């Protein structure tokens with residue numbers, strides 16, 4: 001159970017924030033509440049139901065397990081997760097386990113409200129690409145989603161914008177729903193180049209694409225680091241991406257596209273991020289590896 005303490009109020013004060021947004025389940029210590037009041041900082045509860053009231057795009061929470069979980073871990077995690085989120089009907093939920101667990105996960109998730117995705121795919125139909133996997137293999141294993149261009153694929157495995165584009169075309173051709181990841185490095189942000197990087201990644205990645213695809217904005221400096229973009233930083237980046245999407249598709253279509261935020265999202269910060277107009281969900285790494293935390297993120 002997360003508790004908002006004095007230190008949280010002090011860091012909000014130091015960041016010049018006048019409002020702290022929390023999910024209803026989060027406690028606030030009496031001293032923290034008093035301190036917030038003395039600094040004129042409002043503590044506001046926000047839950048996913050508020051999004052529905054405002055007719056916002058349907059929330060989408062996706063878990064990227066990365067290179068974690070054996071088959072037996074997968075059985076445990078998904079068996080624990082399923083009943084915890086079975087009543088979260090107003091949220092689209094997806095998990096992306098490692099390839100070795102996909103078929104097993106598909107069996108466990110059959111008939112549930114959790115969709116299945118993969119973490120990557122190759123753009124060729126088949127052939128001599130040792131260690132790679134095709135879109136057909138993923139659909140046959142039960143996947144309906146695939147993550148494309150995750151920053152770890154870009155950083156460690158040479159995934160370029162051109163490859164993102166090729167993978168995206170193949171995924172769409174095969175009926176997979178892609179989540180295209182974009183995001184700047186720390187030096188890009190510090191050098192004031194965030195929007196330039198996002199423009200390049202989005203326009204090159206989506207070149208020649210007419211189908212609407214889900215985007216994940218994941219500032220690289222916030223992935224697995226415990227540092228989260230502030231809700232305002234996330235919303236600014238998402239708004240900019242939506243403007244790019246309006247040019248690529250049309251302003252009406254851009255309004256339909258979900259842009260997820262990724263980067264150290266957890267039960268304690270999910271509400272303030274999802275309260276933002278342009279943030280339509282989350283791509284969750286670390287917090288998706290434990291059923292309790294992932295379900296708290298889903299059901300904030």
Ligand code: PEP
Pocket residue numbers: 064066218222223224225226262263264265283284285286287
């Ligand atoms: C990710 O893997 O896409 C991610 C956002 O990881 P984390 O939530 O651990 O930062």
